[in-house]
Amino acid sequence: MSSKIWVIARKDIRMYYFKGPVVIFGILTPLFLFLAFYIGRNLPAAFLIPGLMAMTLFFTSTSVSPVIMPSETQMKTLERLISCPITVRTLIAGDILASFIFGACISAVPVAVGAALGVSVKSPVILIIAVLFSAFCFSSLGLLFSAPPTSLVSNIMMLSTFVKFPVIFISGIFIPMEQMPGWGVAVASLSPLTYFTDLARFSIQGYAYYPIYVDFIALFVYSALFLLLALKLHERALPKRF
């Protein structure tokens, strides 16, 4: 079972990491967004870097997983794949793993940028655990986007963009939670990104809005929710893909 998950993930890495939508949404978009929002504003690097990390991790982790299912539907590779002795669960788990690896690795880039700007990480262990938790959470969310049984990658990208941008804007990336009004905090707490940003700030600045266990529990709950929902919807959608 677990070795088959890895087989699927390796196939995904070879097939999808270098596809156009993955590179654009996974690498270029967070970079441009970051530049657009931070250039010219006089904010300390220790505040910027957690935001950059959050954005990178969110975009990269949600860039691979939505592309896979519609592509396989379109290329007509899915029927051959699912005729092998594997379950839809194995397939989904493999896709999430491929997405997870991409997200977790690329989030090292903003850390390196931070290090170059003289930002030090106070709690590296917390940061690493937070990155792993969140990469998984966002990858599962990405897979949720691809549940509609279409063969058009562009439709799925549209749907995911439609969801992704609000999730970013309501989160605590751009405005510190402490400065938000009560309703702002309430809205921000709906976004899973808020909890990762909070953890990243804790790791780098040394303090955070929520206690870290609250952040981890929230990420865990969101992960479980996205994963179960993705499994259920994909199991239902699969027969409609042939």
Added chain:
Amino acid sequence: MEAIEVKDMSKSFNGIKAVDCVSFSVHRGEIFGFLGPNGAGKTTTVRMLTGVIKPDAGEARVMGCDIVKDTQKAKEVLGVVPETANAYPDLTAWQNMMLIASLYGIPRREGEIRTASLLREFGIYERRLSKVKGFSKGMKQRLIFCMALVSNPEVLFLDEPTSGLDVQSARMIRQMIKELKEERKTVFLTSHNMQEVGELCTRVGIINKGKMVTIDSPENLRTKIGGSLAIEVRFDKAVDKSMLDFNPERVGDSYRIYTTEPHEVICSIVELAMLNGLKIKNLNVHSPSLEDVFVKLTGGSNEQ
């Protein structure tokens, strides 16, 4: 134990019955032909038997494994060449083969040995390190065939494996099917090519509008339509179908009539021609081919 056992299996899409209470069994070591016009439910049947979609009702077993309750086990003993299936275009032939081998849990070394020998057998070994997107249609289909065989399956499902292929690839695949028969493997072959089915299969099932029409050997099927003969006639001008008695079948620009009384039919054709000033361009009398049986039993054409 039968290789494939199907009992009252049904599947509907949006309220339309694609497969309607179909029952049959396929013996071990047999090549079973599955014929039917477009949309008859062949592919849906294959998909249910290979565990890709679930039947709405009924049961089926492949080598004794229930395809609903024991899907994974059933999948392990079967191989499949789906009707519309592609290998991964951005992976090489070798990577595609190894992907499938590892999904069947075949150890790496063993997978490499089988991959090499299959690719050699199908004449694509030299291209094993090229990406599949550069392959011709025939080469892609041969690769899909290799992928179906890499797990050394007991039962092989082939859904129109030679349709639209170049002559060489089609012959190679037919040759391979014959070899499988010698190895006592079971083959479930869906096809439009009557000649192919007649040449390869020990028994044939005909499905139409989701219902099984008949199952028999090709020889028995040929005699089944009343030991009759097929008479084919072509005139120099178009003729209104109602002018011919005997309920003729339109085949291209000819008419085909099944009869046990060739004398009467030919006389009346000649009479019709004389009376209407028509010229008979062609008149053929032959014992029915499998295609005739098919047309007769499904009441439709066999156009692809």
